[in-house]
Amino acid sequence: MSSTATSNAITPDLIIPFMNAVTQVFQKMVGVPATVQKPYLKTQTASTYDVCGIIGLSGQVAGSVVVSFAEAAAVNLVESFSGTRFKVSDPDFADAIGELANMIAGGAKQHLGGVASISTPSVVIGKGYAIAGMSDIPCVVIPCTSPRGDFAVEICIKRHKAA
Amino acid sequence: MSSTATSNAITPDLIIPFMNAVTQVFQKMVGVPATVQKPYLKTQTASTYDVCGIIGLSGQVAGSVVVSFAEAAAVNLVESFSGTRFKVSDPDFADAIGELANMIAGGAKQHLGGVASISTPSVVIGKGYAIAGMSDIPCVVIPCTSPRGDFAVEICIKRHKAA
Numbered sequence A, B: 001m002s003s004t005a006t007s008n009a010i011t012p013d014l015i016i017p018f019m020n021a022v023t024q025v026f027q028k029m030v031g032v033p034a035t036v037q038k039p040y041l042k043t044q045t046a047s048t049y050d051v052c053g054i055i056g057l058s059g060q061v062a063g064s065v066v067v068s069f070a071e072a073a074a075v076n077l078v079e080s081f082s083g084t085r086f087k088v089s090d091p092d093f094a095d096a097i098g099e100l101a102n103m104i105a106g107g108a109k110q111h112l113g114g115v116a117s118i119s120t121p122s123v124v125i126g127k128g129y130a131i132a133g134m135s136d137i138p139c140v141v142i143p144c145t146s147p148r149g150d151f152a153v154e155i156c157i158k159r160h161k162a163a
Helices: A012-030 A071-082 A090-110 B012-030 B071-082 B092-110
Strands: A002-009 A050-058 A063-069 A116-118 A122-132 A139-145 A151-162 B004-007 B049-059 B061-069 B117-120 B124-131 B138-144 B149-163
Touching: A012 A151, A012 B071, A050 A071, A050 A090, A050 A151, A050 B049, A063 A071, A063 A090, A071 A090, A071 A139, A071 A151, A090 A116, A090 A122, A090 B124, A116 B049, A116 B117, A122 B092, A139 B092, A151 B149, B012 B071, B012 B092, B012 B138, B012 B149, B049 B071, B049 B092, B061 B071, B071 B117, B071 B138, B092 B117
Parallel strands: none
Antiparallel strands: A002 A151, A050 A063, A050 A116, A050 A122, A063 A151, A122 B124, A139 A151, B004 B149, B049 B061, B049 B117, B049 B124, B061 B149, B138 B149
């Protein structure tokens, strides 16, 4: 990385686009109003999850976005989004979780103040696993509530600055 | 996606760069010879994992790369890589898994026949969870063996073609 420097500060201009994207995606695409709570810095103490959609970001803003749900909330919200109550083992369930993560990351990316492109989603399903970013990249958690269940969006990103 | 078409064929030119990168990274950076077995198409039947490093790819080749280990193999191989036997709960353990995934994806990306950029890693640690890509993107599994434990590299990618 000889020609770029990296800023490890995670500033509001990197978080607010995701807060807005969550609100808009759930209102318009899921049909469920989601309320975004106060973001906080994720500490080393790992949270554990049931269902997560992970999107990688690369470019001038690089990192990952993880949208995580308890299983009951994931099943309810996928039902609202797709109109079908899927089992978590159904490939369509994973596709729906991935699409929700994709829409949130896609909605935020043009407002991050730099060119960022997003990967296709990976969806992790299980019980009580933890997801870690790299320890030199700060992670901010945005807790979200909705009438059909709560969820969280974790943003672990850094901005590359031109030297 | 009005100006691009997507090819869902996963062809050897997308897989061989990852096979070569695995061999080189483990030989040079981990100091353990890894042998790459015959790749196979991942079916809907989910594999389950203990420790995974996930990297997102975006650009002309987009998708995800998952490097997955049983816990004992992960601890052994991180010890060979870093010189320290970490607990899986140690942030340095997750960093080492992420760095292995990063080196494999980084080693492969310039040989994919298109511009691809890679995200920072996410590392998933737990017991018996499954990771799914989107069902419209084919996934190929590269099983790998080594004297210090076996692992697998899953490549779920697609190539965007200019229209």
